[in-house]
Amino acid sequence: MKDYSQNQAPLLEALEKMKMRRIVPFDVPGHKRGRGNPELTEFLGEKCLSVDVNSMKMLDNLCHPVSVIRDAEKLAADAFGVPQAFFMTGGTTSAVQAMVLTACKRGEKIILPRNVHRSVINAMILCGAVPVYVNPEMDKRLGISLGMRVSAVAQAIKENPDAKAIFVNNPTYYGICSNVRAIAELAHEHGMLLLADEAHGTHFYFHDQLPEAAMRAGADMAALSMHKSGGSLTQSSLLLLGPRVSEGYVRQIINLTQSTSSSYLLLVSLDISRRNLALHGKETFDKVIGLVEYARNEINAIGDYYAYSRELVNGDSIFDFDVTKLSIFTRSIGLAGIEVYDLLRDEYDIQAELGDIANLLAYVSVGDRPKDMERLVAALSEIRRNYSKDRSGMLEAEYINPQVICGPQQAFYAPKVSLPLAATVGRVCSEFVMCYPPGIPILAPGEQITTEILEYIRYAKEKGCSMTGPEDMEIERLNVMEGTL
Amino acid sequence: MELWFTEQHTKNVRFSMKVDRQLYSAQSEFQRIDIFDSLEFGRVLTLDGYVMLTEKDEFIYHEMIVHVPMCAHPDARKILVIGGGDGGTVRELVRYAAVERIDLVEIDEQVVAACKEYLPQTAGKLNDPRVHAFYEDGLKFIRHQENEYDLILVDSTDPFGPGEGLFTREFYGNCFRALKADGIMVNQHESPFYKEDAYAMQRAHKRIVESFPLARVYQAHIPTYPSGHWLFGFASKQYHPVHNVDFSRWEKLGLRTQYYNTKLHAAAFALPTYVEEMLRDVE
Structure with missing residues (x-):
């Protein structure tokens, strides 16, 4: 590898060079830099179509990277402080899948909380791994499932010493973190791998006031949605590896299901976003934390709503809380989170991230402006004034212990x-x-x-x-x- | 030398005026502010390249945004102006002896400072002791007010840029809450003519209709605004803008105006058919 610094973006530079050479394309894609599809080019822009290209010598190949993609992945690994990083173009789903498929074969066990994303269980359908569920504690009032208690993980290990891996969410969608460091130690003591779903945790690697990043806490693999807090294009993600896992084997696993014509738009967005995080991550997330803290205080001042934060931390099932998450308990105004979510969209032109039966999650990022936060707060205040209802008859979510009959x-x-x-x-x-x-x-x-x-x-x-x-x-x-x- | 200012009224329509000289240009935290002398319209204020006012025709806008509700409301004493950093709206308001307090909420202090220096014609009354200026986001300010004002005048820029939040349902709803039981809100309501302005106009009307029991629209002719045909929204908890208005009460005040008069007040609510239809579509 050439001697690169985080100021550089090898894939971006290679694409720029390719454009300057004005290469005549007799390869796919067939739109030929957009000329063959003027309507699409008009809509997406000529700049965008001109770099929607196929792998070629000067642009390397994601399936077997030897030059600029390898360099860009190495820079990403350095930026996140791990030995190896893979650029993923099938979303974090593909990164989660690669983790499970790497760790387990048919019939092998994996210890995990039940509140995992569907991609984890999908991966088990593909490879035949068997889940051992640890009850994630439930906050009865908020109706959200939390993290795994360390003692519950220890118990699961005791009962399933043959399990191959432990899987953690870091954090959950709502911002809740388990004690990843302690769970990683337990896993390693028992010869298991620790896999982390960090779809909602890319930013942990770039700010010291946020929960500990899984790889720093000892995880062996982590799947990161760079397209969430990292700012890259939708469907672009990172898979991070620690020293216990073979890079070559993981690449083989990834290539089982990964496209052989990965999008350079997605890849270059990872390269550019990595550079931006490495150079400006701290100030970026300073800004996000500031916006969210402001909104949280204002929302709590409206009354009834509860925008929760670190005060929930209990040292175990809520080991830490991601303060960039604006999770708001809405059942206290007599509305399900999903009802507030629908009202925000239909009546106030505000699209939130999710609403469940008791909570609303507004996703806040570097792209938000103070005036947008004002709109959200004002709309929530109006929804309370105009739509709040009697709270009786609302279902309290409880953890339903799954009865697993077979894999x-x-x-x-x-x-x-x-x-x-x-x-x-x-x-x-x-x-x-x-x-x-x-x-x-x-x-x-x-x-x-x-x-x-x-x-x-x-x-x-x-x-x-x-x-x-x-x-x-x-x-x-x-x-x-x-x-x- | 030929120096021209051009504003893009639509992608395909331009409006230009010959400029004598530029007096001021600055980029504030929120927008670009320019002031120049034009040969036809006198001194001009533009924000992000859009004409906010010219000395020659600002009287139309400011008289119509102020005197219509001041005439329709029998006893407006406490008034909130949102936006309006050029001071023109305040200038018309302070002419009423009965007005006790005017809160001016302008997000961009630099606009006020620039207007005080270069546009005394509009900004000259901003130092009236009844005027209290707050430099903050209007949406944020209003959220903390309840049952406070007789009148709210939303003297905003367009629904993109800093004024965006002032065209939303949450803003109008908060204005409703901030008004007293017989309060009136009047807002800059865009134009019905060009497609994009018309879309913003319809959306604003829809959002106001959802928030107030009575929502009407009135018009004025403002030569330097796109198409020259401009609208104002009149949203009210109780008073109708024309029926039962005691016009003689206003006439007795003896205010001299150049555009507004009580006959025009009533007539301004009579709208062209195509505008009525556009409004009806969203009611």
């Missing part, structure tokens, strides 16, 4: 029947049901269906949550495994 892969591919929701009680579900976002399954393949779960699904549907997963898009019916238990 996700076995259930997903097993002979199955489709039944109306009400007739599924006691049967084993062979598909997912979730609200998206956040994309945390209510039911995963292999889990037994209970009246409690059906009640939750009914309530979430009634409140307007966007439900996904089942083959039946209306979620009137569910696929269950043939035969009763």
